[in-house]
Amino acid sequence: MSVTAPLGFIAAGVAAGLKSTGARDVALVQNLGPDFSGAAVFTSNRAKANPILWSQQVVGDGIVSAIVLNSGGANCYTGTFGFQTSHLTAEAVADGLGISAGDVLVCSTGLIGVGGQDFRDRVIAGVRDAIPALSADNGHEAALAIMTTDSKPKEAVVAGDGWSIGGMAKGAGMLAPGLATMLVVITTDAKLTSAQLDAALRSATRVTFDRLDSDGCMSTNDQVTLMASGATGIVPDLDDFAQKLGEICDSLAAQLQADAEGASHEISIEVVHAATEDDAVEVGRSVARNNLFKAAVFGNDPNWGRVLAAVGTTKAEFDPYAIDVSMNGVRVCRSGEPDAPSESVDLTPRQTHVLIDLKVGEATATIRTNDLTHDYVHENSAYSS
Amino acid sequence: MSVTAPLGFIAAGVAAGLKSTGARDVALVQNLGPDFSGAAVFTSNRAKANPILWSQQVVGDGIVSAIVLNSGGANCYTGTFGFQTSHLTAEAVADGLGISAGDVLVCSTGLIGVGGQDFRDRVIAGVRDAIPALSADNGHEAALAIMTTDSKPKEAVVAGDGWSIGGMAKGAGMLAPGLATMLVVITTDAKLTSAQLDAALRSATRVTFDRLDSDGCMSTNDQVTLMASGATGIVPDLDDFAQKLGEICDSLAAQLQADAEGASHEISIEVVHAATEDDAVEVGRSVARNNLFKAAVFGNDPNWGRVLAAVGTTKAEFDPYAIDVSMNGVRVCRSGEPDAPSESVDLTPRQTHVLIDLKVGEATATIRTNDLTHDYVHENSAYSS
Numbered sequence: 196m197s198v199t200a201p202l203g204f205i206a207a208g209v210a211a212g213l214k215s216t217g218a219r220d221v222a223l224v225q226n227l228g229p230d231f232s233g234a235a236v237f238t239s240n241r242a243k244a245n246p247i248l249w250s251q252q253v254v255g256d257g258i259v260s261a262i263v264l265n266s267g268g269a270n271c272y273t274g275t276f277g278f279q280t281s282h283l284t285a286e287a288v289a290d291g292l293g294i295s296a297g298d299v300l301v302c303s304t305g306l307i308g309v310g311g312q313d314f315r316d317r318v319i320a321g322v323r324d325a326i327p328a329l330s331a332d333n334g335h336e337a338a339l340a341i342m343t344t345d346s347k348p349k350e351a352v353v354a355g356d357g358w359s360i361g362g363m364a365k366g367a368g369m370l371a372p373g374l375a376t377m378l379v380v381i382t383t384d385a386k387l388t389s390a391q392l393d394a395a396l397r398s399a400t401r402v403t404f405d406r407l408d409s410d411g412c413m414s415t416n417d418q419v420t421l422m423a424s425g426a427t428g429i430v431p432d433l434d435d436f437a438q439k440l441g442e443i444c445d446s447l448a449a450q451l452q453a454d455a456e457g458a459s460h461e462i463s464i465e466v467v468h469a470a471t472e473d474d475a476v477e478v479g480r481s482v483a484r485n486n487l488f489k490a491a492v493f494g495n496d497p498n499w500g501r502v503l504a505a506v507g508t509t510k511a512e513f514d515p516y517a518i519d520v521s522m523n524g525v526r527v528c529r530s531g532e533p534d535a536p537s538e539s540v541d542l543t544p545r546q547t548h549v550l551i552d553l554k555v556g557e558a559t560a561t562i563r564t565n566d567l568t569h570d571y572v573h574e575n576s577a578y579s580s
Numbered sequence: 581m582s583v584t585a586p587l588g589f590i591a592a593g594v595a596a597g598l599k600s601t602g603a604r605d606v607a608l609v610q611n612l613g614p615d616f617s618g619a620a621v622f623t624s625n626r627a628k629a630n631p632i633l634w635s636q637q638v639v640g641d642g643i644v645s646a647i648v649l650n651s652g653g654a655n656c657y658t659g660t661f662g663f664q665t666s667h668l669t670a671e672a673v674a675d676g677l678g679i680s681a682g683d684v685l686v687c688s689t690g691l692i693g694v695g696g697q698d699f700r701d702r703v704i705a706g707v708r709d710a711i712p713a714l715s716a717d718n719g720h721e722a723a724l725a726i727m728t729t730d731s732k733p734k735e736a737v738v739a740g741d742g743w744s745i746g747g748m749a750k751g752a753g754m755l756a757p758g759l760a761t762m763l764v765v766i767t768t769d770a771k772l773t774s775a776q777l778d779a780a781l782r783s784a785t786r787v788t789f790d791r792l793d794s795d796g797c798m799s800t801n802d803q804v805t806l807m808a809s810g811a812t813g814i815v816p817d818l819d820d821f822a823q824k825l826g827e828i829c830d831s832l833a834a835q836l837q838a839d840a841e842g843a844s845h846e847i848s849i850e851v852v853h854a855a856t857e858d859d860a861v862e863v864g865r866s867v868a869r870n871n872l873f874k875a876a877v878f879g880n881d882p883n884w885g886r887v888l889a890a891v892g893t894t895k896a897e898f899d900p901y902a903i904d905v906s907m908n909g910v911r912v913c914r915s916g917e918p919d920a921p922s923e924s925v926d927l928t929p930r931q932t933h934v935l936i937d938l939k940v941g942e943a944t945a946t947i948r949t950n951d952l953t954h955d956y957v958h959e960n961s962a963y964s965s
Contacts, residue, residue, distance in 0.1 A: 240889060240892040240893055241892040241893070241894075241900050242888050242889055242891065242892025242900040243892075243900070269885070271885065272885060272888055272901075272913065272916050272917060272918070273917065273918070274901075274915075274916065274917040306885060307883075307884075307885020307886070307888065307889065308884070308885050308913075308918045410871050410872065411796075411869070411870075411871060412870055412871060412872045412886075412889065412890070413889065413892070413893045414889065415885075415888075415889050415892060484796070485796075485797055486795050486796060486797060486871070486952075486956075486960070487795065487797045487960050490956070490957050490960035490961040491960065491961060493957065493961040494960075494961030494962055496961065498692075499692075499693070500654070500656065500657060500691060500692020500693050500800075501692070501797075503627050503657055503692065503800075504625060504627055504692065504797065504798065504799065504800050505797070506627065507625040507626040507627025507628075507798070507800060508625055508626070508798045509626075515626050515627040515628070516657075516659075528657065528693075530659075531657050531659065532657060532658065532659040533657070533658070533693045567871075567957055567960075567961075568957060568961075569954050569957050569958070571871075571875070571957075572875050572878065572952055572953060572954050572956075572957055573954070575871070575872050575875035575876065575879075575952075576875040576876060576878040576879030576881065576952075577879055
């Protein structure tokens with residue numbers, strides 16, 4: 196179901212030969228209206244892929260009729276030819292659906308530098324195959340078609356008061372701030388303006404996808420899109436909508452974290468009593484990006500010294516010698532000195548919780564990351580991606 | 581030889597039981613004068629180990645008579661007891677040598693959180709054993725005693741015009757900006773004031789140790805110390821001294837890079853035509869810290885897309901679509917588009933050169949790093965360090 200759970204959306208996922216495996220690699224989602232409100236957030240990487248450059252133009256007027264996504268090639272650093280490919284892809288969707296190409300978002304994911312004539316031909320052929328396959332039953336096929344090194348599709352549905360939100364996501368590595376190597380499509384049949392969608396989406400991504408930092412690497416192709424059909428005719432309570440949207444983003448972010456390349460632990464780094472939320476995020480992210488800490492978690496070693504060494508590199512407000520650190524509920528460092536012995540911490544469960552108490556203020560934030568494993572190195576050295 | 585190559589220095593390296601292997605773990609270097617000029621640079625990590633806090637006080641007056649270093653425990657996050665241990669260690673040196681404790685630098689390296697009574701007892705016993713072993717012949721033993729996961733000692737000697745400079749270093753992981761997990765001791769028998777030493781040392785470390793970023797992790801215990809005995813009575817040409825000091829720092833930094841934990845490639849990331857040197861450093865460091873790029877090099881995969889994705893996360897001045905990237909002499913990306921095929925790049929040699937041409941200005945910088953390997957993950961997950 197996922198993106199087709201809300202009324203007014205149809206989808207398809209087809210195989211266009213972009214993936215060498217022959218798996219589905221082109222996804223199409225159409226909004227049938229009556230509203231065509233849309234909003235999107237994009238990677239903050241300055242090296243933006245051609246589909247990002249295209250989509251940023253499209254979403255400017257807040258009207259989105261369809262979104263087409265491909266795996267098997269990022270169409271990034273492929274020059275003006277690559278930008279024309281994104282444009283032609285949107286045109287192919289528009290021609291087939293009788294809509295304007297200026298209302299068609301484009302997303303690509305895969306290897307940077309892939310986006311030549313062969314890529315273009317296959318994507319456009321895939322669009323032509325996808326159009327007749329569009330159906331309210333094919334949301335799952337669309338979720339399958341956007342997978343790259345994902346081991347499973349990511350989907351979620353949340354019910355509101357007479358309306359619903361559905362979403363799909365892909366992403367397995369390069370998960371970092373300002374989004375991740377993620378493509379996310381979220382749909383709703385509630386009645387909302389594009390400005391309302393934009394505000395709700397930015398608010399939700401800020402505390403979900405933006406706080407997932409699997410490997411510190413920021414993608415060139417990230418895009419999180421929210422589309423509203425208004426098909427239920429129901430204008431939702433905005434706070435209620437924001438909460439439900441937050442839930443679906445949180446679910447998809449957790450699915451991305453759980454399927455991160457090669458990971459054997461899902462680590463939640465909770466920073467409490469920070470002076471500001473920005474401080475809490477900076478501290479959490481610094482620990483999330485510390486390879487020595489991440490390798491220690493892989494080895495089930497509660498090496499709190501590596502946590503504090505990472506905290507010490509930040510500009511956040513704190514006294515380095517007043518901090519407490521707990522791991523999976525055991526306080527291993529109290530006021531900057533050893534507390535419970537390392538042997539009392541069990542890091543064997545996949546779910547790992549690190550609590551850092553800065554003892555300064557009242558702000559808090561949680562950053563999600565993964566451990567650094569042999570499988571991560573293997574997946575990212577043995578194959579180009 | 582190393583630190584005892586210049587006239588006026590004696591050293592020792594003894595085994596005090598801090599290392600479970602029974603290897604040497606306490607080093608002592610004494611300056612016999614007639615001058616006792618000294619300068620040091622310290623980790624910029626806000627979480628500073630107790631020996632750092634001690635040594636920062638000692639070096640304030642520019643007079644350094646001796647330096648004592650231990651492996652087998654970082655004495656970091658060990659509270660006031662740990663600071664007292666650093667103080668008592670300096671006192672033990674001072675008592676034995678008939679000098680002032682306020683002129684004795686202390687360095688420690690090893691696991692954070694280690695620094696209790698047993699640690700204190702062994703370090704001080706080690707100092708007492710080291711004092712009678714001090715000799716101009718024992719520089720190599722001192723270099724052995726500061727090793728942690730290093731596979732070999734790092735030593736270098738450079739001859740000046742009637743004077744010389746000698747140095748030793750340790751460091752194998754946690755090599756990052758604002759120094760690294762490195763302890764470095766450099767000696768000279770030239771005649772220089774502490775202010776001259778300080779200026780020369782900051783200038784040399786800025787473009788050598790500070791540009792070595794093995795794994796993005798910054799240590800709590802880094803210290804690079806320079807001591808001058810003036811034993812030759814020769815006042816060197818300052819530019820000549822600065823150049824020779826740069827040579828020795830460069831040699832030691834290269835030795836640290838070559839022995840980085842688990843590395844299979846030494847990667848030099850050269851950024852050219854940047855608007856400013858700071859821009860060049862920021863770009864180089866961003867690439868040096870990109871796990872996906874580092875894993876690709878381990879796999880001998882010239883994945884230039886990961887280079888550009890990393891460049892795109894910086895604030896440096898450049899047009900993301902004008903950049904050239906070459907790997908080992910082959911231009912794989914020209915003006916942001918694919919150039920020579922990846923197959924034409926040979927990444928099998930340990931020495932790997934990445935050239936990034938920003939095409940903006942005239943500034944340049946080279947950052948040294950290593951690849952991300954299975955052995956790195958193994959060394960940092962299987963053992964606490």
